[in-house]
Amino acid sequence: MAAPPDDVLWARGLHYAYDGSPALQGVSFGIREGEVVAVSGPRGSGKTTLLRCLSGQTLPEAGEVWFNSSPVHTLGRAARERLRLHRFGWIDSSPHLVAELTAWENAALPLLLHGIGYRAARKQACAWLDRLDVGDCARKRPGALRQAERQRVAVARALVHSPAVLFADEPTAPLHRTDRAQVLRTLSAAARSHGITVVLATHDLTLTPTARTADETGAVLADRIFTLADGRRSRTPPAEDLPAPARPEGAAPCSLSV
Numbered sequence: 001m002a003a004p005p006d007d008v009l010w011a012r013g014l015h016y017a018y019d020g021s022p023a024l025q026g027v028s029f030g031i032r033e034g035e036v037v038a039v040s041g042p043r044g045s046g047k048t049t050l051l052r053c054l055s056g057q058t059l060p061e062a063g064e065v066w067f068n069s070s071p072v073h074t075l076g077r078a079a080r081e082r083l084r085l086h087r088f089g090w091i092d093s094s095p096h097l098v099a100e101l102t103a104w105e106n107a108a109l110p111l112l113l114h115g116i117g118y119r120a121a122r123k124q125a126c127a128w129l130d131r132l133d134v135g136d137c138a139r140k141r142p143g144a145l146r147q148a149e150r151q152r153v154a155v156a157r158a159l160v161h162s163p164a165v166l167f168a169d170e171p172t173a174p175l176h177r178t179d180r181a182q183v184l185r186t187l188s189a190a191a192r193s194h195g196i197t198v199v200l201a202t203h204d205l206t207l208t209p210t211a212r213t214a215d216e217t218g219a220v221l222a223d224r225i226f227t228l229a230d231g232r233r234s235r236t237p238p239a240e241d242l243p244a245p246a247r248p249e250g251a252a253p254c255s256l257s258v
């Protein structure tokens, strides 16, 4: 099947089931280079499974996933791991940092795994921590950081090697309301300023009483919203593919120097 010409990452007819219970039922998806797409839907609608299939962590039972000209769905485990290490970034809802390493060492991990020298890796990691407003935490270990600071370190780690595609799975779920919008704006602005494509799984506004504004879910920062329900793409307006609100150059508002 030929790739859509403008899509950096695309999938067709994805099916996946856990022990016979379907999580994805024929989902197709595409994202252009530099685009920020929010994957929305209620709990259990298949957002995480979709991101895992798109990023090569999970092989779909049927369907195709292509990253540029690479057929992710047919690559072996080692090739998919290389793809994830070099071309993708991943942010989870919980910041899984290495407790024994400092914040900058955690942020530098992808670079160190790429074989970049210690000094250069530290410089790049500290620059990202600065951009994400946690530069003063660089020498602290995760245990000495607040949850929001740990999540910013995890964001720095996901961006430090300038991945082609960043997958963010409910990255603000554990944060307080006041931190959510700021972390999302920072993430979005950092990705946009570096031309990084973003697939952001975010909970359904209507089902999340703690999220009072679209800004807190990332929806307002996205170029498009792709809505899932029961493992299928939801066709229910108005949530499907809403254009982002008009804003200069499509950029998210952000006061940080990213």
Ligand SMILES: Nc1ncnc2c1ncn2[C@@H]1O[C@H](COP(=O)(O)OP(=O)(O)OP(=O)(O)O)[C@@H](O)[C@H]1O
Pocket (backbone or CB within 6 Å): 018, 019, 022, 023, 041, 042, 043, 044, 045, 046, 047, 048, 049, 050, 203
């Ligand atoms: N490891 C697993 N084993 C069994 N069932 C699973 C597993 N992971 C997910 N599921 C089920 O698959 C379906 C889709 O789950 P998924 O986590 O992809 O949805 P989600 O939209 O990300 O949900 P949430 O917002 O709660 O994270 C759900 O019914 C879920 O219970």
